[in-house]
Every structure is written in C-alpha cells, then in structure tokens.
Amino acid sequence: MITTSTLWKLPPHTKGKHLVLKNYLNAWFPILGKYNGRILFIDGFAGPGEYRYGEKGSPLIALNTYMKHRARNRMSAEVYFIFIEKDKRRFNHLKSLIDPLIPELPNNCKVEIINGKFDGTMNEIMDLLDDQEKELAPSFVMVDPFGVSETPMEIIERIFRNKKSEVFISFQYDSINRFSKKEEFEPHLNELYGCTEWKNGTEIEDGKDRRTFYYNLYERKLREVGSKKNVIHFDLFKKNRLIYSIFFGTKHIRGSDRMKQAIWKVSPFGDFSFRGVHADQLTLVLENPDLGPLKEAIIQEFMGKGWITIEDIHEFVSSDATDYHSGQYKKVLRGLEKNDKIEIDESTRKIKLSYPNGTKIKIKQDH
Ligand SMILES: C[S@@+](CC[C@H](N)C(=O)[O-])C[C@H]1O[C@@H](n2cnc3c(N)ncnc32)[C@H](O)[C@@H]1O
Structure with missing residues (x-):
C-alpha cells in the first residue's frame, strides 16, 4: 500500500x-x-x-x-x-x-x-x-x-x-x-x-x-x-x-x-x-500448535550424534534453524520419551519427564 x-x-x-x-x-x-x-x-x-x-x-x-x-x-x-x-x-x-x-x-x-x-x-x-x-x-x-x-x-x-x-x-x-x-x-x-x-x-x-x-x-x-x-x-x-x-x-x-x-x-x-518458512505452510497458532515439524527437526538434527545435552536442543530450537521457540520443545521431548524414542541419562535429572539444565539425551535410531 x-x-x-x-x-x-x-x-x-x-x-x-x-x-x-x-x-x-x-x-x-x-x-x-x-x-x-x-x-x-x-x-x-x-x-x-x-x-x-x-x-x-x-x-x-x-x-x-x-x-x-x-x-x-x-x-x-x-x-x-x-x-x-x-x-x-x-x-x-x-x-x-x-x-x-x-x-x-x-x-x-x-x-x-x-x-x-x-x-x-x-x-x-x-x-x-x-x-x-x-x-x-x-x-x-x-x-x-x-x-x-x-x-x-x-x-x-x-x-x-x-x-x-x-x-x-x-x-x-x-x-x-x-x-x-x-x-x-x-x-x-x-x-x-x-x-x-x-x-x-x-x-x-x-x-x-x-x-x-x-x-x-x-x-x-x-x-x-x-x-x-x-x-x-x-x-x-x-x-x-x-x-x-x-x-x-x-x-x-x-x-x-x-x-x-x-x-x-x-x-x-x-x-x-x-x-513459518521451514516447515511447509506451518501456520502459527497459539493454542494447540502443530509441533510435528519441530519433532522432525530435532530428530533430524540430533539423530546419530550420540549423547547431547538439553542446552544443545535449546540452542538449536531458538536459532533461525527452526520456526519454533524455546518454550515449545520440552513438550516434544516428553512425547518422544513416552514413545520410547529417546534415551535419558537418569543421573542428569531427578524427576521423570523433566529436562533440567545439564540433562543428557540420546535420540534412538529407530524412527
Ligand atoms: C509504511 S510507512 C511507516 C509506518 C510506520 N513504521 C508505522 O508502523 O507506524 C513508511 C513511511 O516511510 C516514509 N518514507 C518513504 N521513503 C523513505 C525513506 N527513504 N526514508 C525515510 N522515510 C521514508 C514514508 O513517508 C512513510 O511515512
């Protein structure tokens, strides 16, 4: 205009x-x-x-x-x-x-x-x-x-x-x-x-x-x-x-x-x-957003990389590599954990399904 x-x-x-x-x-x-x-x-x-x-x-x-x-x-x-x-x-x-x-x-x-x-x-x-x-x-x-x-x-x-x-x-x-x-x-x-x-x-x-x-x-x-x-x-x-x-x-x-x-x-x-522009046609909606592309992006980025920390995931999601922000990935990790798609080093956390700083995570290979 x-x-x-x-x-x-x-x-x-x-x-x-x-x-x-x-x-x-x-x-x-x-x-x-x-x-x-x-x-x-x-x-x-x-x-x-x-x-x-x-x-x-x-x-x-x-x-x-x-x-x-x-x-x-x-x-x-x-x-x-x-x-x-x-x-x-x-x-x-x-x-x-x-x-x-x-x-x-x-x-x-x-x-x-x-x-x-x-x-x-x-x-x-x-x-x-x-x-x-x-x-x-x-x-x-x-x-x-x-x-x-x-x-x-x-x-x-x-x-x-x-x-x-x-x-x-x-x-x-x-x-x-x-x-x-x-x-x-x-x-x-x-x-x-x-x-x-x-x-x-x-x-x-x-x-x-x-x-x-x-x-x-x-x-x-x-x-x-x-x-x-x-x-x-x-x-x-x-x-x-x-x-x-x-x-x-x-x-x-x-x-x-x-x-x-x-x-x-x-x-x-x-x-x-x-x-967003990373996931095809991802429309941003505050309530119940589609976190599927974020799950895929995390798997793609970290699969085969062995043990990584929660900070690695935080940095990746926050950067310009994804359409998502850091308030959204823990929900994705909980879903992956419940479905047995990730392994957690239990010595790095006290509470199940929580991911405090320093948590070590490995993406399993069978996706
Ligand atoms: C889209 S409007 C800005 C609206 C304003 N940013 C807002 O959100 O309320 C663009 C403005 O830039 C001015 N403008 C056009 N060319 C310019 C230039 N080269 N340098 C500075 N201002 C310019 C226009 O006069 C117009 O007022």
Missing part, C-alpha cells in the same frame, strides 16, 4: 507488525538496557506517528513500551530513540506528537526526529562514528518502507557490523515481484539485494517458486552481510494470500528466540496469521 496523504487508515494487517514490535521490545529493553551504557531504537521509516483514527504508529509504540515498562527503573542505559521520516508533512506530524512528551522523559532517554532519508541519514550517523573511531551502540533498527525501495543491503551491512545490532525488516513481496519486470526499477533491486543475482528470478515461471527464489536470495544476502547472524523470516497471510513478510537479523540466539516468541504470541489475529 502506497499513499501520499499525511495520515492514512490503519490497514488491519499492520496491527500484527505493531504487536510483534511491542512484544519484542518488552523483552529487548530490559535485556540490553541493563548491561549497556547506551542503546538505540532507530525507526528508519517512522511515518507520521499515528493513523487516521488515532491509532499509534511505530515510533509511539516503541516510546510507550519503554516509558511504561515495569522494569524501566532498573535499566541504567541511556536510551536513544531516532525517528527518520522523509516526508516533511509526516515528519511535522510526528514531531507535533512527540514534542509534548519530551518534558516527561527521564534524563537517560533522548528522542531525535530527523526529516531525511533512511539510507542517507544512517550513512551520516555511521560516517560520524567512523570518524570518531566509535561503534554504533547496540541498536534495534526498524525498516518498514512502503514497497521495498531505498532499503539498500549496503546499509544493513553497515548496521550489522555492530555485533549487538538487530534489524527488523518488513516488506511486501508484491513490490519485488512487480519491480523485477520493469527496467526502471533495476537500480532499486540492485540496491535491495546488494547484487544483480535477483535477475535470475525473472526467468522463473511459477509464481510460488519465484517467490521462494527472491526470498531465499534475500535471506542469504542478509546472512552474508550479517556474518553469522540468525536470520528469521515469517510471512503474514490473510487466509491464503501473502500480505507481507518479516525478516529479522540478530547475532544472538536469545534475540532470535525472543523474536519468534513475539511472533507466535500474536498469531492468529482477525483473518490474519503468520506462517
């Missing part, structure tokens, strides 16, 4: 993105705010701050999540919010909403609103830091454009250079699909992917295969520029129609796990639900 008006009606699917953002930041602020001198929340495509009927936009959601956080007093870090918005009218509107809040902010919290473009502004910030031989503070960077333009892979790479920085990207596949056929959009896609390999996708006839190609390439590029980042990818569907996709890159298994928890927590909402 692309609009030229200053405020627009909140599309119902945007609610999912906002809930995920809020859930994740609820975990992110206290984790990073406790152990770092400074943390940054950067909204690279901030928007006007609210929608036509007063619903809050991402900058206000982020700021409120921090301000109302139960553990805010225990976060010693300086918390910087940087909101970047290209459109002057939307920038002014956002400013008119944020300015009255400034006197209420605690001393360790600063907000800067910039009327500029995401890529140019980020480059300026990072050039300045390079000149001072400083690193970008641990950052959560939100990239939420209309379409996919002006989101260069080069900038993502620069942001990722800081080990603790995370990037949350949302975009509509439609834009890639539409752009890829038009010559004038070639530079946009070269920028988006940081290469010209995307052009091979234009030859793919089947729509689903083409989408898989474009997405796999994007994920691969994010992994390359992120050097060992976990890259998570979920798609939001309205019934069987893909609406938008979320990509999230983080160096930390814990960040990847928290983001997956944040996504599982909101799905489904209304007619919408998120789907």
